[in-house]
Amino acid sequence: MTTHSQAYEETTDVETDLTQGDDSGDSLTGHDEYDNELTTEGLELEERQALRRVVGMSTELTDISEVEYRKLLLERVLLVGVWTEGSAEDAENSLAELKLLAETAGSEVLDGVIQRRKKPDAATFIGSGKVTDLRNLVASLGADTVIADGELAPAQLRNLEDRLKVKVVDRTALILDIFAQHAKSKEGKAQVELAQLQYMKQRLRGWGGNLSRQAGGRVGAAGGGIGGRGPGETKIETDRRRINTKIAKLRRMLKNMKSTRSTMRQERRRNLVPSVAIAGYTNAGKSSLLNRITGAGVLVEDALFATLDPTTRRTTTADGRVYTLTDTVGFVRHLPHDIVEAFRSTLEEVADADLLLHVVDGSHPDPLAQIQAVREVLAEIDASDVPEIIVINKADAADPLALAPILHREPTAIVVSARTGEGIDKLRELLEGALPQPHVALEVLLPYDRGDLVSRIHSEGSVEHLEHTGEGTHLTARVHPALAGDLTPYQVTKAS
Numbered sequence: 001m002t003t004h005s006q007a008y009e010e011t012t013d014v015e016t017d018l019t020q021g022d023d024s025g026d027s028l029t030g031h032d033e034y035d036n037e038l039t040t041e042g043l044e045l046e047e048r049q050a051l052r053r054v055v056g057m058s059t060e061l062t063d064i065s066e067v068e069y070r071k072l073l074l075e076r077v078l079l080v081g082v083w084t085e086g087s088a089e090d091a092e093n094s095l096a097e098l099k100l101l102a103e104t105a106g107s108e109v110l111d112g113v114i115q116r117r118k119k120p121d122a123a124t125f126i127g128s129g130k131v132t133d134l135r136n137l138v139a140s141l142g143a144d145t146v147i148a149d150g151e152l153a154p155a156q157l158r159n160l161e162d163r164l165k166v167k168v169v170d171r172t173a174l175i176l177d178i179f180a181q182h183a184k185s186k187e188g189k190a191q192v193e194l195a196q197l198q199y200m201k202q203r204l205r206g207w208g209g210n211l212s213r214q215a216g217g218r219v220g221a222a223g224g225g226i227g228g229r230g231p232g233e234t235k236i237e238t239d240r241r242r243i244n245t246k247i248a249k250l251r252r253m254l255k256n257m258k259s260t261r262s263t264m265r266q267e268r269r270r271n272l273v274p275s276v277a278i279a280g281y282t283n284a285g286k287s288s289l290l291n292r293i294t295g296a297g298v299l300v301e302d303a304l305f306a307t308l309d310p311t312t313r314r315t316t317t318a319d320g321r322v323y324t325l326t327d328t329v330g331f332v333r334h335l336p337h338d339i340v341e342a343f344r345s346t347l348e349e350v351a352d353a354d355l356l357l358h359v360v361d362g363s364h365p366d367p368l369a370q371i372q373a374v375r376e377v378l379a380e381i382d383a384s385d386v387p388e389i390i391v392i393n394k395a396d397a398a399d400p401l402a403l404a405p406i407l408h409r410e411p412t413a414i415v416v417s418a419r420t421g422e423g424i425d426k427l428r429e430l431l432e433g434a435l436p437q438p439h440v441a442l443e444v445l446l447p448y449d450r451g452d453l454v455s456r457i458h459s460e461g462s463v464e465h466l467e468h469t470g471e472g473t474h475l476t477a478r479v480h481p482a483l484a485g486d487l488t489p490y491q492v493t494k495a496s
């Protein structure tokens with residue numbers, strides 16, 4: 001018997017009953033078998049309460065341009081998951097992560113329940129009989145929102161809201177909400193808004209269906225004008241049109257921003273400055289690592305998705321070669337596709353890098369799953385071919401025994417702690433060795449009045465040997481072709 005007491009201190013009988021058994025539900029055929037598992041003793045008394053109208057339900061889209069939807073106002077939430085595959089522990093980890101996400105979004109998690117099913121119910125996500133029990137639980141806890149650990153189809157969302165009588169939100173909407181709260185730059189905000197609108201557009205039917213009923217006989221939406229009034233369907237059509245217009249506008253805006261960004265990138269390319277991107281699961285310590293390596297003061301927070309805007313810092317190798325290090329948005333399991341799509345231009349930073357520091361939280365209960373999830377996103381943004389160094393962070397907090405399986409799977413991984421500095425020197429060494437080497441190897445003798453060229457070799461190339469002689473500075477180095485051109489007059493011999 002497994003319980004969720006780890007993640008949810010206030011574990012109820014409900015969830016323990018739902019997590020019986022220890023492997024995938026092969027023997028389970030239909031949802032009816034589950035309908036009596038949820039024990040609800042003592043909940044009958046709450047029956048009447050369950051039907052009460054919960055404050056904060058009204059989420060009618062009055063003005064699309066405000067993306068009202070962004071303000072989910074999740075307050076007292078109940079989490080619900082469907083455990084379809086993997087171990088009980090995996091299912092619990094997933095719900096524990098959902099709890100972190102919900103808290104990051106600013107809500108108070110009252111409880112979490114998991115139902116063991118072969119697959120989510122097509123109509124109601126959890127078994128249809130379970131919905132009644134869930135409604136009782138919602139009522140007894142006084143929850144105002146239910147968050148489903150997955151992506152709900154519009155019909156599932158509508159059905160659940162109808163029956164639970166509280167707002168229902170899925171994992172995707174929750175992540176979008178966090179992104180909306182954290183986006184700071186103009187580009188970041190536009191990207192999130194685009195993702196939200198796309199998500200909302202697909203669900204307009206579901207939301208609209210509920211909303212038109214909620215709106216009752218009210219006349220039209222504010223700003224809707226003559227065309228905006230009338231029955232729900234018409235309003236949905238109006239909303240859809242407005243959303244499409246807004247989406248097109250955001251796309252244009254982002255396209256312009258993207259070209260600025262790629263100009264900046266091209267500039268770096270032209271100067272042949274190697275670029276290193278720090279990628280990894282959210283909260284793995286990417287920003288901390290950037291700070292530790294470069295001394296940058298990037299925001300570090302024990303929150304998911306603290307960083308949405310990529311920060312690039314120039315720094316130098318031990319031998320003075322300049323490279324850039326970019327901190328990026330964190331990844332998460334099932335990162336909503338709309339987000340990946342919207343953040344594509346930001347994520348191109350990763351795909352375009354010469355080297356990837358893939359940061360993993362060594363103190364996390366399931367670091368290998370994190371690595372897997374990150375690699376899935378990397379593949380989605382065509383970054384699978386970028387050379388990668390796996391950096392297992394938080395060594396100070398991790399159980400050394402827990403690190404063994406990761407090192408076994410990823411033998412070239414390096415263990416560090418951005419907090420204590422452990423392993424950082426070794427990481428720098430590894431990183432510097434993995435930077436692309438300039439192609440042209442040469443040997444030059446530079447007169448002492450050409451100190452400018454000596455410093456260029458240091459910052460743009462890599463010095464293999466340096467000696468001060470009577471006639472000037474004698475250097476063997478590798479440099480990029482443009483610099484090699486400038487050095488030709490001083491060349492002693494030329495290797496290939």
Ligand SMILES: Nc1nc2c(ncn2[C@@H]2O[C@H](COP(=O)(O)OP(=O)(O)OP(=O)(O)O)[C@@H](O)[C@H]2O)c(=O)[nH]1
Nearest residue numbers: 283284285286287288301302305306307330418419
């Ligand atoms: N114990 C320990 N905690 C760490 C270490 N590195 C980072 N942290 C903590 O982990 C949390 C997340 O760190 P961040 O650097 O913000 O992580 P991030 O990967 O940038 O997170 P997002 O930007 O939210 O995706 C913070 O509370 C850090 O203090 C470490 O080496 N050891």
Ligand SMILES: [Mg+2]
Nearest residue numbers: 286287306307
């Ligand atoms: Mg960060």
